[in-house]
Amino acid sequence: MADPSTYRPAPGAIPTSPGVYRFRDEHGRVIYVGKAKSLRPRLSSYFQDLANLHPRTATMVTTAASVEWTVVGTEVEALQLEYSWIKEFDPRFNVKYRDDKSYPELAVTLNEEFPRVQVMRGAHKKGVRYFGPYGHAWAIRETVDLLLRVFPVRTCSTGVFKRAKQVGRPCLLGYIGKCAAPCVGKVSAAEHRELAEEFCDFMAGRTGNHLRRLEEQMAAAAAEMEYEKAARLRDDIGALKRAMEKNAVVLADGTDADLLALAEDELEAAVQIFHVRGGRVRGQRGWVTDKVEDVDTAALVEHALQQLYGGASEAVPREVLVPALPEPAEPVREWLSGLRGSQVDLRVPQRGDKKDLMATVGRNAQQALALHKTKRASDLTTRSRALQEIADALELDSVPLRIECFDISHLQGEDVVASMVVFEDGLARKSEYRRFQIKGFEGQDDVRSMHEVISRRFRRYLQEREQTGEWAVPEQSLPGDGGPDDEAPGGPLDPETGRPRRFAYPPQLLVVDGGQPQVAAAKRALDELGIDDVALCGLAKRLEEVWLPEQDDPVVLPRSSEGLYLLQRVRDEAHRFAIGYQRNKRAKRLTSGGLDAVPGLGETRRTALLKHFGSVKRLRAASVEEICAVPGIGRRTAETVVQALASRQPAAFAVNTATGEIMEDGAADPGPAD
Known part of the structure; x- marks a missing residue:
């Protein structure tokens, strides 16, 4: 616990202008961001007697090790900068409303030639009209299903639309009258856009004109004794009224x-x-x-x-x-x-x-x-008990608030990768996840792979700490230590912004997926780097045993133990993250059809070839002259491609029904090793 007086700014050093301030901990991580109309009185309020501070504020100032500020021109600028920094640094002591889901919205893609009605989530796109958000996607689909009787706008995907246009037959909705079928020319693009705009008008609350128009048409049809048409219009009016009932009027003045x-x-x-x-x-x-x-x-x-x-x-x-x-x-x-x-x-x-x-x-x-409190009470108690059980079982000095777990994944020794997942306070912190490519060797040597990945992770950690004696290192990558091969956003901790980068923070507990051999490899990596303040254990899948370094017998936690359950969650998450990365890499390699082995042929030109010919089969049948016609492909490269594909026998592919993995036919999938 730090003494706030050790980093208190000198008297008169704090300006009286509007500004935004940041508190950092001993690792340089931003833990709190605030704004003030006048920085001097606001910051001075943090450095009073701890007994006079709110308990949460006292915890924050004793956790911090430094404070800095940025002066701005107006309070509006301070508000904008505060929000930007909270989003960037994710400070642990700031209030952050975390939505537990992505809310769906009804979207009409007016930016397309033939607008489409669909359910969309995430950021808004230019030229798309949005309505919502709704609590559930099914609520949107129910509304759309009712309105398509009157406004038969297309709802199909781009692929379905293009296929219907090619074959000249509409989809089922086109046959039953819930789509105007612009794909086969039943309506023009202008007529379909008018339908989409009427749909938007109705969703925006301008419902009276549409209802009056349909009622007039129904009356006219009845007068002409076209009773079937009148019945259809009556049903359309009923559908619109049911859709309107789903959104009752709450403010009579039409307020937005x-x-x-x-x-x-x-x-x-x-x-x-x-x-x-x-x-x-x-x-x-x-x-x-x-x-x-x-x-x-x-x-x-x-x-x-x-x-x-x-x-x-x-x-x-x-x-x-x-x-x-x-x-x-x-x-x-x-x-x-x-x-x-x-x-x-x-x-x-x-x-x-x-x-x-x-x-x-x-x-x-x-x-x-x-x-929320009903659900959260048990969750908080369970997580606290789980962390305490782990600390007791492993004889740790304190509960492991940050746990990192590593797993190795490969397929018959190929595409060897590793994953690192992070749990803080018993919850997954996915922004801290990292992926590694193991390129130094191939083969089913999980022990060696584990040693390499642990070495790379903690060598980078030491490099950052020892560079200047602070938590700041230059932006360039370090060979073999989380450089270009380590799939992670950002670099090390930025000394200017304090933005968290790759491997800036050490765990209290390091977990490896495996038994004694993997634990020994991780321990050897830590010893070689001189790290002795990180607890280490391994979780073996066979009997869910917890292995400690230099111990002949494992620690066996009860099956009902919350601590064991948390370790299993951490291990399974590392396994999921590793195998997902490994499958992605293998799928990319297989879909390239052997082009990745052609000397001098990079990703850009491989993509150009596959896009031009459509498949490796057609590319294999192409002549040198036809390949030369692809932009960026010279004659020498074309000859190399022809020779490489001619010498490689086309492989048959199959799908492992248990895992969904794409495999060469006849190959066994051992899955990622423990």
């Missing part, structure tokens, strides 16, 4: 607004958001977060608005209704207006329908928090 409500206690907070468009509730979403910093309701609202709109994945409506205004509110209002491009009304509803609807959103937030 987002309503945000909170439910909180001392430890956690839940936020619920209702998206109202055209006076109707078009979607709902929510998050739950740990209150790792000392914040009030106004600050939680500000964090929620950053989460909702900061990533530019959600359009800002004309009104944003909240339970409490951020302090100060004007910079947030100005920031939202800048995102929208026009004035945004950020306020607390005081009376009428909007206040009543806000109360409904608040009840949803309270129910979400109660449900």
Whole structure:
């Protein structure tokens, strides 16, 4: 535990301007990001007597080892920079609303010649009209199924659309009247786009014109005694009304607004958001977060608005209704207006329908928090017990808050790869996962592979620590130590930004997938590097035994042990990550049909050849002159390709039904070794 007085800035060194500040721990990792209208009083408040600080704030300042700040011009700039740094550094002491799922939306791809209606998730794309988000994808499909009777817009994928166009026959929806079948020319592109725009108008709340038009057509058909047509129109009207009933009117004035409500206690907070468009509730979403910093309701609202709109994945409506205004509110209002491009009304509803609807959103937030606490209580207890059981069984000084696990995977000694997965506080931290290519040798030598990957991981760790005596190293890769062959985003820890890179943080417990040989190899790698402060064990699959270095007998945990269950989860996750990488590499090698072995033929030209000829079979039948016609392929390269393919017998391929692995026919798949 650090003493905050050891890194307290000198008196008068902190400016009084608006700015954003970062606290770093002893490893240089950013653990907290904050903003202030005036930096001096805000930062000074952290360096008072610990007894006067909130317990969470006291934990943060004693965990930190340094503080730094950046001056900005306005409070709006501070708000934007704070959000950017929170997204970049993922500080452990900041409130972060973590959504537990990706919310689906109804999308109409107006950027295509023939617009398509589909369910989409993730970031918004330019030229696509979105409606939602919805709580469930099936809710979107039910709505679309009802509306296709009246607006038969295509819903098929690009591949299905092109095949129907080639064969001249529409799909089933085209035959039953739920698609206008533009693929076979039943309607023109302009007519189909008009259908898509009418569909969007209806979804946007402009329903009256469509209903009146259909009712007039129904009456006219009945007057002309075209009763079958009138019956179809009657059914269409019924379908539209049923679709409208799914989104009841909640605000009679046709308001576009987002309503945000909170439910909180001392430890956690839940936020619920209702998206109202055209006076109707078009979607709902929510998050739950740990209150790792000392914040009030106004600050939680500000964090929620950053989460909702900061990533530019959600359009800002004309009104944003909240339970409490951020302090100060004007910079947030100005920031939202800048995102929208026009004035945004950020306020607390005081009376009428909007206040009543806000109360409904608040009840949803309270129910979400109660449900979360019911689930979370057992999870927290179980994880804590699991970590304590592991510490007791392995005789560790403290519980292993960070666990790293390594696994080796190959297929008959080919495409040897390794994986590293990380669990923090008993939960997977996927942003810290790493993948390794083992290129030094081939063969089923898992012990040697384990020694190499552990050496590479911790040699890089030592290199970073010893370079300057701090947690900062230059950007260039180190040969054989997490360089280009180590599949991981980023490089080492950046001394300027403190952004986490490859192997900056050591684990408290290192787990290897295997028994005594693999544990011995890992121990030898650690000893060679002089690392003696990382606990090590191995988990063998046969009897789920836990092996320790230089021990003749394993540690046998009870089958009902939560600690054993956590170790199994860690090991299985490492296995999954390794075998997925290995299969991906093997699939790429097999689909190249032997082109990867042609000297001087890189990935770009291999792709060009396969794209030009369509398959290796057609390429094998091509002449040198035909291959030379591919851009970037010279005559010498073409002759080399012809010779290589002529000398290689085409392999038959089969699929292992147990694993889904693509294999050469007759080959046995031993799976990744322990």
